[in-house]
Every structure is written in C-alpha cells, then in structure tokens.
Amino acid sequence: MPHAAMLDHLEHVARLTHGRDRDVLDATLADVVLATLQARAVVLWGDEGELLDVRAHARADALPGPVATAGTPSPQRPRLIERPELVQTLQAGATTVISDARGSRILVPLLTETQRRLVLDVALAAAADAQARRVTEGMGRIYVNVINLLDACERDTLTELLNRKSFDDTFYKATRAPDEAVAGVQRRVDGGTHHWLGVIDVDHFKSVNDRFGHLIGDEVLLLMARLLRSTFRHDDRLYRFGGEEFVALVRADDAAAAAVAFERLRTAVERHSFPQVGRVTVSIGYTAVRPFDTPADAFERADRALYQAKAQGRNRVVCFESDVTPQAGQPLQHAGGNVDLF
Numbered sequence: 001m002p003h004a005a006m007l008d009h010l011e012h013v014a015r016l017t018h019g020r021d022r023d024v025l026d027a028t029l030a031d032v033v034l035a036t037l038q039a040r041a042v043v044l045w046g047d048e049g050e051l052l053d054v055r056a057h058a059r060a061d062a063l064p065g066p067v068a069t070a071g072t073p074s075p076q077r078p079r080l081i082e083r084p085e086l087v088q089t090l091q092a093g094a095t096t097v098i099s100d101a102r103g104s105r106i107l108v109p110l111l112t113e114t115q116r117r118l119v120l121d122v123a124l125a126a127a128a129d130a131q132a133r134r135v136t137e138g139m140g141r142i143y144v145n146v147i148n149l150l151d152a153c154e155r156d157t158l159t160e161l162l163n164r165k166s167f168d169d170t171f172y173k174a175t176r177a178p179d180e181a182v183a184g185v186q187r188r189v190d191g192g193t194h195h196w197l198g199v200i201d202v203d204h205f206k207s208v209n210d211r212f213g214h215l216i217g218d219e220v221l222l223l224m225a226r227l228l229r230s231t232f233r234h235d236d237r238l239y240r241f242g243g244e245e246f247v248a249l250v251r252a253d254d255a256a257a258a259a260v261a262f263e264r265l266r267t268a269v270e271r272h273s274f275p276q277v278g279r280v281t282v283s284i285g286y287t288a289v290r291p292f293d294t295p296a297d298a299f300e301r302a303d304r305a306l307y308q309a310k311a312q313g314r315n316r317v318v319c320f321e322s323d324v325t326p327q328a329g330q331p332l333q334h335a336g337g338n339v340d341l342f
C-alpha cells in the first residue's frame with residue numbers, strides 16, 4: 001500500500017498539472033509547496049526587469065480560504081535591486097539556501113523556454129535539509145514544464161506571437177480583469193476605452209510568395225512580427241491569426257493615442273527594407289474595445305475597418321468608430337479572404 005504522504009504528493013502533482021489558467025497555476029504552486037514542506041511562507045517572484053512581480057504568495061498563518069493570491073499585485077512592487085538574494089539566485093541560475101535566526105529560506109530559480117525568469121522562495125521554520133531542497137526544485141521543474149506546454153499551445157510556431165486559439169481567453173483577461181493595477185494604470189472613472197483591437201494585414205502578400213517563394217515570405221512574416229513587437233508596448237497582446245494577418249490588442253488612453261500607435265506601425269513597416277523583397281506595406285483596421293465586448297464582435301468591427309482600408313487603396317489605417325461608413329461594412333469578405341473566423 002502506498003504511504004499516505006506519497007498519496008498527498010501525488011495529489012499535489014495532479015493539482016499542479018491541472019488547468020490552464022496561469023494565475024491559478026501560480027497560486028497552486030505556492031499553495032502546494034507550502035503544504036508539502038509545511039513552510040512558513042512561499043513566494044513566487046517574477047523578474048520583470050527592474051521590478052519584481054509577486055506572482056503568488058502563500059502563508060501558513062493566513063486566514064482560512066484561498067491561501068495564495070496569484071496575479072494579485074502587491075501594493076508597491078519591490079525593485080529587484082532591493083533583494084540581493086534574488087539577484088544572486090537569478091545570476092547564479094542555481095538554488096540558494098539561506099539560514100537566518102527565524103529558520104531558513106530556499107530560493108530556486110525557474111527559467112521558462114520563453115526566457116521568463118522567476119524565483120520560488122520558500123521560508124521554513126527549521127533548517128533547510130537536502131530533501132526540502134529537492135522537493136522545492138522538483139515542484140519548480142513540474143511548474144516550468146506546465147508553463148512551457150501552455151506557451152507552446154498558445155504561440156504561433158513561426159513568429160512566437162500568440163496564436164488565434166489563445167485570442168478569446170487573453171482578450172477577456174486583458175479587457176475585463178482588474179489588471180490595470182498590475183501595469184500601474186488606474187481604470188478611468190469616465191469609462192473611457194483602454195483597449196483597442198487592430199487587425200493588420202500584409203498587402204499583396206500573395207505576390208511576395210509568388211515572386212520570391214514561401215521561405216522569403218516566411219521571413220517577411222517573421223520581420224513583421226519583430227516590427228509589431230518593437231512598435232507596441234511589452235504588455236500589449238500581439239497575435240498571428242494565420243497567413244499574413246496579425247492582430248494587436250493594445251492599451252491606449254484615448255482615440256488619439258491609439259491612432260498614433262497603429263499609424264506608427266504602418267510607417268515602421270513602410271520604411272523597413274525587407275531583405276530581397278524591399279518594400280512591403282500593411283493595411284490596418286482598428287476599433288475601440290467596448291465594455292462587455294466579445295472578442296468576436298470586436299474582431300468583426302476591426303475587420304470591417306480593414307476591409308475599408310484595403311478598398312481605399314491599402315497601406316493605410318482605418319478606425320471603425322471614426323472612419324467606417326455604413327455602406328462600407330462588408331464584414332469578413334475582404335480580399336484577405338479570412339472568412340468565418342469564429
């Protein structure tokens with residue numbers, strides 16, 4: 001008969017590998033490590049450059065109920081530089097064990113295939129023995145494996161942008177969750193739009209393939225993804241929907257700021273010299289994300305604006321709210337041919 005403790009471990013591993021929500025996964029990791037090691041506290045830190053993100057934390061003395069609160073930002077995000085033990089763990093890429101008057105800490109660096117860096121930080125009341133260290137490292141490895149699988153499911157293999165399958169989930173998360181606080185932005189009290197959805201389609205891409213071949217066509221798509229990344233903010237969500245169609249879900253305070261962002265992309269593409277191909281242009285349609293919008297509705301409006309941009313000569317940006325005329329609304333039948341998306 002299996003030992004009861006082993007059954008507990010099995011249960012914990014099952015919990016860790018269940019589900020697809022990253023916030024829940026982060027919270028489960030903290031929760032499971034806390035329970036397995038009977039730790040005083042567990043924190044999962046995310047390295048966001050200069051700042052640290054508390055991805056999840058769990059404490060033994062917490063009130064009953066959910067122990068960990070992944071994705072909930074601490075009121076003031078600590079700076080990485082203020083935590084030398086985390087800097088050292090990340091730099092060394094190896095587990096650090098610290099003993100102090102209150103017990104010990106085990107710090108395990110975690111690195112995902114998309115190069116995201118985290119530290120699993122476990123505070124114990126006793127000295128950290130080899131077993132506690134191995135359990136922490138093992139749980140960390142399982143967590144990273146699950147994150148890598150999630151990343152692989154959600155990303156386009158050519159460009160590594162998000163894929164279409166992940167659109168609905170990420171759309172709701174970005175536009176509904178109170179995550180503006182994470183980004184240090186307050187929700188506007190006047191209910192103004194924060195998010196804008198743009199559909200970006202490469203002009204006459206078929207002729208790029210026909211003239212230069214698919215490999216060069218793929219390279220254009222790769223460079224296009226790079227231009228998207230360098231144009232928008234790191235927390236804007238960028239997708240390749242398949243073919244030569246890209247989607248950007250961007251945060252902007254008002255219509256003018258959104259117009260500037262999409263126009264900046266159009267200009268960056270127009271000015272870029274693509275190896276062998278030379279000049280390539282894009283047409284862009286975008287729309288304001290409305291309260292309680294569905295991803296399909298927002299996409300359809302942006303797509304209608306794109307249709308108009310193509311019909312008016314390509315290499316232009318069209319805003320659904322200010323530019324699309326009712327008769328131009330020919331949903332999902334533009335020359336790009338991406339019909340029946342949802």
Ligand SMILES: Nc1nc2c(ncn2[C@@H]2O[C@H](COP(=O)(O)OP(=O)(O)OP(=O)(O)O)[C@@H](O)[C@H]2O)c(=O)[nH]1
Pocket residue numbers: 201202203204205206207209213214215216217218221242243244310314335336337
């Ligand atoms: N190289 C490459 N080509 C692709 C990929 N996916 C789709 N395509 C090609 O993209 C082209 C899209 O062409 P169309 O939808 O006719 O549109 P277009 O030529 O870009 O013309 P407009 O959108 O009207 O400006 C087709 O030739 C597809 O074969 C891909 O992953 N790699």
